[in-house]
Amino acid sequence: MTVISTPLTKYETHYDPTKVLDHPDFRILAPGDASIKDKTVNLACAYNPAHEVHMIAKPTPTAGPGEAVVHVKATGICGSDVHFWKHGHIGPTMVVRDECGAGHESAGEVIAVGEGVTNLTVGDRVAIEAGVPCGRADCHFCLIGRYNACPNVVFFSTPPYHGTLTRFHVHPAAWLHKLPDNVSFEEGSVCEPLAVxxxxxxxxxxxxxxxxxxxxxxxxxxxxxxxxxxxxxxxxxxxxxxxxxxxxxxxxxxxxxxxxxxxxxxxxxxxxxxxxxxxxxxxxxxxxxxxxxxxxxxxxxxxxxxxxxxxxxxxxxxxxxxxxxxxxxxxxxxQYRYANQYPKAIRLVAEGLVDLKPLVTHRFPLEQAVEAFHVAADPSQGAIKVQIQD
CATH class of the missing domain: 3.40.50.720 (NAD(P)-binding Rossmann-like Domain)
Known part of the structure; x- marks a missing residue:
């Protein structure tokens, strides 16, 4: 298990949703807004307490110490994403109280690295492990490697934390896993449910x-x-x-x-x-x-x-x-989520022991993420895994 050397508070400027929502570059986009087709905009898909799913524009992140910025290439829609949209909560504590970006099954390409990052370089292809524990030496669960139980975990797309269904995402480099050349972004994205x-x-x-x-x-x-x-x-x-x-x-x-x-x-x-x-x-x-x-x-x-x-x-x-x-x-x-599974998942796919390719049955460009959500939520569409690609 890799413990984050920098306390999680170092990353709060990126994870705090109020700072995202208050940023001048944050906007809710109406259908047909020209920004949706602008490839330089940090486009994302979000749900809110009114049970709406729509496109938003977010500030473009920069890489701080220990971080990397990823151009997200593939994101799967999970049943929990649909549940947050339709029902507004999962259990009594995970409640949609404001605009919250979706997505936690993602893979992409590193486009920038911050100070102190030695495990990644620009151009690396990575799977994003969406649950980031605090990594502090006084956290019992992080210390014993059962970091899925960390009480201070940030799990992207679980309110109030915006998800990875976005064009550009900043992430602690320690929680980005390199993909071998024979594992596609599409397969890297499905490594998240495989980890489960x-x-x-x-x-x-x-x-x-x-x-x-x-x-x-x-x-x-x-x-x-x-x-x-x-x-x-x-x-x-x-x-x-x-x-x-x-x-x-x-x-x-x-x-x-x-x-x-x-x-x-x-x-x-x-x-x-x-x-x-x-x-x-x-x-x-x-x-x-x-x-x-x-x-x-x-x-x-x-x-x-x-x-x-x-x-x-x-x-x-x-x-x-x-x-x-x-x-x-x-x-x-x-079980509650997962811990220490991503490297194993990637090895199994790379070695051909688990073939994830057939599971992706529907693909949409990022600009059509709202349509993708409606397909994922409709059993009559016959979707197994709906994926959004950029």
Whole structure:
């Protein structure tokens, strides 16, 4: 783990959203504004408390000590971005209270470096790790390497911090990861959801030959499928409400077994179908939706002593069958974001063990980011990963 040598307060001039919003170069852009087509403008896409998503112009950043400015080339739209736009919050603390730039799945090219930066040079291609912990020596979680639990973490696109769905972004150089020549900006962007999946597999203790059920064939479920296959899990069953997503899963991993869940099924009935598809015992469930009924189905799907590991994010309050879990020694485990996964994710892609290319199904130029959000939010469009490129 790399600890930032300069305290986070050094970067507050860039991270403080009030300073961004009060800057004379900050503007909300109406559709058709000429600035949207101006390639010199630091164009970005933002949501606000009125549940609007629109284009904004931000001040162009400069690189301070320990920082680099990145021309962001590719940014994926995450389900959390759509949730912040549509619902205005995730949980009780992450609340959209003002204009907030979207995006945290990004890769780009370094165009400037600040004083003291030795790990990067102009022209380097990088993936942006969006969660920047404080890095202070008195922060227990930073010190032990579990920096995703840092209480002072800045996670871009989580209010109040503006995201990386912007043309020019300044970032601590320690949290920019070089991309090998054979890894594209597009793949570098998708390394962020891959990092989520890898954190889940690592914390769940996945081993070669584990029998696994993956609940949900959305972007996180699909990238978890790719990672589980690379880890040697067999057999793998994946579930979803939509047959089209299950068909997509089979195009990625032809021998994956699928269960198309019917809405009238009880969790016990869903579990019966999962076990039938598996053809045997399942030791581990990787739950990628966060939906209570899906977690309950996963609980009934695993054997005595099995584990349900929840990667997805759901409602703050949920109910589970305590008695059944207790009598069957079923572990229920969770994760919060990720830590120490980006280098691994990049290696897996560069070595060809995980192919992220098929996951990007829709591409939009930065100028059409609002349209991209509407496609990402509409299940009928059939999008897996919508990406915005500049």
């Amino acid at each position: 999946a890898l954190a889940g597999l690592e914390r769940a203790g996945v081993r070669l030959g584990d029998q696994v059920i993956i609940c949900g064939a959305g972007p996180i479920g699909l990238v978890t499928l790719l990672a589980a296959r690379a880890a040697g899990c067999a057999p793998i069953v994946i579930t979803d409400l939509f047959q089209s997503r299950l068909d997509f899963a089979k195009s990625l991993v032809p021998n994956v077994r699928t269960v198309c869940i019917q809405k009238h099924w009880t969790p016990e009935e869903t579990a019966t179908e999962i076990k039938r598809a598996a053809g045997g015992e399942l030791k581990l469930a990787l739950e990628c939706t966060g939906v209570e009924s899906s977690i309950r189905s996963a609980i009934f799907s695993v054997v005595f002593g099995g584990k349900v590991f929840v990667i997805g994010v759901g409602n703050s309050e949920q109910t589970y069958p305590f008695g059944y879990m207790s009598a069957n020694e079923i572990d229920l485990q969770f």
